[in-house]
Structures are given as C-alpha cells and as structure tokens.
Amino acid sequence: RKEVEQDPGPFNVPEGATVAFNCTYSNSASQSFFWYRQDCRKEPKLLMSVYSSGNEDGRFTAQLNRASQYISLLIRDSKLSDSATYLCVVNRGQAGTALIFGKGTTLSVSS
Amino acid sequence: EAGVVQSPRYKIIEKKQPVAFWCNPISGHNTLYWYRQNLGQGPELLIRYENEEAVDDSQLPKDRFSAERLKGVDSTLKIQPAELGDSAVYLCASSLDGASPTNEKLFFGSGTQLSVL
Numbered sequence: 001r002k003e004v005e006q007d008p009g010p011f012n013v014p015e016g017a018t019v020a021f022n023c024t025y026s027n028s029a030s031q032s033f034f035w036y037r038q039d040c041r042k043e044p045k046l047l048m049s050v051y052s053s054g055n056e057d058g059r060f061t062a063q064l065n066r067a068s069q070y071i072s073l074l075i076r077d078s079k080l081s082d083s084a085t086y087l088c089v090v091n092r093g094q095a096g097t098a099l100i101f102g103k104g105t106t107l108s109v110s111s
Numbered sequence: 112e113a114g115v116v117q118s119p120r121y122k123i124i125e126k127k128q129p130v131a132f133w134c135n136p137i138s139g140h141n142t143l144y145w146y147r148q149n150l151g152q153g154p155e156l157l158i159r160y161e162n163e164e165a166v167d168d169s170q171l172p173k174d175r176f177s178a179e180r181l182k183g184v185d186s187t188l189k190i191q192p193a194e195l196g197d198s199a200v201y202l203c204a205s206s207l208d209g210a211s212p213t214n215e216k217l218f219f220g221s222g223t224q225l226s227v228l
Contacts, residue, residue: 036217042221044154049216096211099144099215099217101153101154101156103151
C-alpha cells in the first residue's frame with residue numbers, strides 16, 4: 001500500500017460546482033497533514049494545513065478522520081482559477097519526519 | 112523575502128554524463144528537501160536534511176545520486192552517470208524547522224527540469 005493515496009482524476013466540473021477530493025494514508029502514526037496546489041509547470045504551493053477539528057479557509061474546507069486515516073478537501077463555488085492539481089501531503093510518522101506527497105488529483109473547472 | 116532559489120532552470124544532457132543541481136533555501140530554514148517529480152506524478156522524496164545532516168535518504172538511489180549540504184545552507188544534488196529514466200523535474204524545498212509540527216510547511220523552488228537524451 002502506498003504511503004499516501006489520492007482519488008484518481010481528472011475532475012471536470014462547471015463553474016459554481018462543489019467538488020471533493022479524498023486522500024488516505026497508511027501510517028497511523030502520521031501527525032501532519034496538508035493540501036498543496038500545483039499549477040501546470042509550476043512548483044507546489046501550500047493551500048492549507050489540515051487540523052484534527054477540521055478547518056475552513058473561504059471556499060475551501062479540509063477534514064481529517066484519524067480513525068479511517070482519511071483526509072478530504074472540499075471546494076465550494078468552484079472558480080476557473082481553481083483549475084490545478086491538488087496534492088495531499090502527510091508526514092511519514094512521528095513529529096519531525098519527512099513529508100510525503102500523494103500522486104495528486106487534477107481539477108479542471110470550465111465556464 | 113527571497114524564496115527558495117534553484118539553478119539551473121533547465122538542463123539537457125546525454126546519458127552517462129554527470130549533472131548537478133543547486134539549491135539555496137530560504138534564509139533561516141533548517142530543513143531542506145530534494146524531491147523528484149515525473150510528469151503526472153506527485154513529488155517523490157529523495158533526501159531530507161536537518162541542517163547539514165541527512166536524516167532521511169532511504170529513497171536516494173545511492174549508486175548514482177549524491178547530495179550534500181555543507182554548512183547547513185546551500186545544497187547540491189548530483190547524478191553520475193545520468194540515465195534516460197532520470198529525466199524529471201528536481202524540486203528543492205525548505206521549511207523553518209522540519210522537527211516542529213508548526214514550522215514544517217514546505218516552500219518550493221521553481222525546480223530544475225532535466226532531460227536526458
């Protein structure tokens with residue numbers, strides 16, 4: 001089993017749609033969780049951290065389910081500018097271990 | 112504040128040739144990562160440094176890859192000899208303190224796109 005697995009893409013949605021991405025991780029000791037965004041031919045950039053209680057940043061909501069070792073990202077009211085690849089990132093285990101990336105899920109928002 | 116700086120931006124070499132990539136992390140960042148990213152894939156960890164110490168290099172192909180981070184600041188990643196399968200984008204990232212859950216967010220450089228012919 002891969003350390004971090006994500007929904008296979010691509011997701012093609014119209015503007016204004018709500019879309020959700022899922023991610024599972026294999027190490028129950030993992031403690032740090034993030035979503036990164038990567039535009040075509042650009043470097044990944046931090047979108048948001050994921051906290052145990054769940055967190056929201058504008059149209060973006062991240063959830064963590066430790067029991068199921070599952071992370072989600074919800075995007076509401078999709079914009080054309082949301083088109084990108086979304087990368088799930090989890091640390092390898094205890095605090096201070098390496099950050100491991102999923103394969104990424106590609107989102108395409110159309111008008 | 113300057114971001115993570117990588118060079119060169121692009122590199123084209125013939126197989127069996129050596130190649131080196133350079134990274135200057137954000138000032139004050141103790142943790143430095145090298146990742147490799149193939150088309151359509153997520154970044155794959157090669158090596159992670161805490162200051163000048165390599166603390167996770169289990170995925171670095173040590174027969175041909177080497178890395179160093181002298182003085183705990185700049186880092187170089189070398190491939191010798193390069194193979195066709197090494198064609199990828201090599202990304203460098205840094206964080207303030209990889210050992211701290213609140214300071215481990217990664218900041219990436221623009222990457223070096225390597226083409227091995």
